[in-house]
Amino acid sequence: MKFLSSFLSSLLILTFPTLLLAQDIMPPAIPWNGQSTELLVDKSDKWVTPFELSDGLESPTYAETMDWIEKLVANSDYLEIVTIGTSEQGRAINMVIASKDKGFSPEELSTSKKPAIFFQAGIHAGEIDGKDAGMMLLRDISQGNKLALLDDANLLFIPILNVDGHERRSEFGRVNQRGPKEMGWRTNAQNLNLNRDYTKLETAGIQAVAKVINSYDPDLYVDIHVTDGADYQYDITYGFVETGGYSPEISTWLATSFKPEVDQALKNKGHIPGPLLFAANGNDFSQGNVAFSFSPRFSHTYGDIKHVPSILIENHSLKPFEQRVLGTYVFLEQAIKSVSEHFAELQSAVKSDRNQKPSEITVKFAFRETPADSMEFLGIASKKETSEITGREYVVWEGKEITQIVPSLLMDRPVENVKVPKAYWIPAEWSIVIQKMKAHGIEMEILQQEKELKLEFSKVGDFKMNNQPYEGLMRFQSFDLEKLDRTVSLQPGSARISTDQPLAELLVILMEPESIDSFFQWGYFNSILSQTEYMETYIMEPLIAKMLSEDVDLKQRFEAEKTSNAEFAKSPRAIYSWFYKQTPYFDQNWKVIPVGREW
Incomplete structure (x- = not known):
């Protein structure tokens, strides 16, 4: 693999003879020598990581990473490695479990009196800091002097989530990032962004993460990234849903109990922690910092809507790789300590958020009219x-x-709310949506025999699709909706999904078409937009004449439509279509979103 990587790099340089490495032309780096450098072991140490051997300049390949971790696991009774999925190219997606009680199963960990802390690296595979930090931390826990961290916590660690993107590595992985020497690719082998996939569950990586969250029920979820964008002094920036989310008690706990302790630990080790940073003008921060309302397609907001305390780390891309890795180590170590110390309060917050019974749910947020x-x-x-x-x-x-x-x-x-029905019904023929709901951990009943029900549906009026696919799917640019009541016969295999459950907020976000992360807006129901039966003019002409002669009200409505709509009056096609819709031959399912509401 090393030979192939070197060959490809040489080929790129030959192909682009004037190309400079971005590392050579980056903005000046601020000198740094934080106390966290004490975490590095000597190169002669038996368990030195490949990152440390390279003087903090390189990150190992998938094979080198797994080989090192497997040896570490084999040498400790407190570690176990499990495969949680298989990538699109056939690589194992592995997770390391650390438990001093040696209870490694989902049943044991989800019912343990200790918190389970779940952290993942490499969802964007070029942003790999968490992998090397996690390897060092597991080394120091299992072979060093930090075994006490497992006295009050169990750990779940995915070293490389986007394993295929990780192996699409070269010196030309990320133009704006200061190391490592070779970096992986942001998207997976199908060019899908895993951190846009939490609601639609298209990728093997996020399907695996959903299984981990559902099976192990973690008490803290940490997703580790590296930024794009502007320059600033902060090296470890991170955030969570503070306002405008679905887990207010968890947000309060993260803001008041977790964040102050983690910030202080980072400062003590020579790092500069900061919030998530997005320049309002896209260049510098002269016009302010933007705190976006991310939708649940993203990791930390998906955690928020599932009532799992969740953190998004964004290490600063212009800081040296070693500095970022060491800061991530400090963050993770303190996160374990803080969750353990305040676990009772955290459990209370989670219970409160999971027991919410909202009558309305916000599906769209906008900026405040004045800065906060x-x-x-x-x-x-x-x-x-x-x-x-x-x-x-x-x-x-x-x-x-x-x-x-x-x-x-x-x-x-909040700028758009929807009311919460008693339940949603999904017909059996939309099994892909039913299966995705199950994968989210949403509770449901499956119909065993045919059932007739009167339900409320949404029907699409005028609509416009985006010109380009997004994450491989065709989404809507705009659409109109109307509500209608219909009596339908649902077949065995159809699903009734009650909103009286802990994941009611996620359920509504996925089901209601106004939500930007609904299955409707992701395009899973696009086939309803196709009209598949049509009229013939030689039938419609005598049929229309008969209808007009027999229905005075219809004739009056037709004349009124012509008077008020000049374009309609001049269009034979529009006139035929208008009459066709008045007949029982017209497709009553056309444009009706197949999600029924039970009130």
């Missing part, structure tokens, strides 16, 4: 220069530390 407040921002000085190539201005980062006061722009204002 201001924040002290530890920035890096920048200037604008005009490009000699494009003639446009661009940002140049100068490597000088500055402090700014910038507005915080919060996207947590």
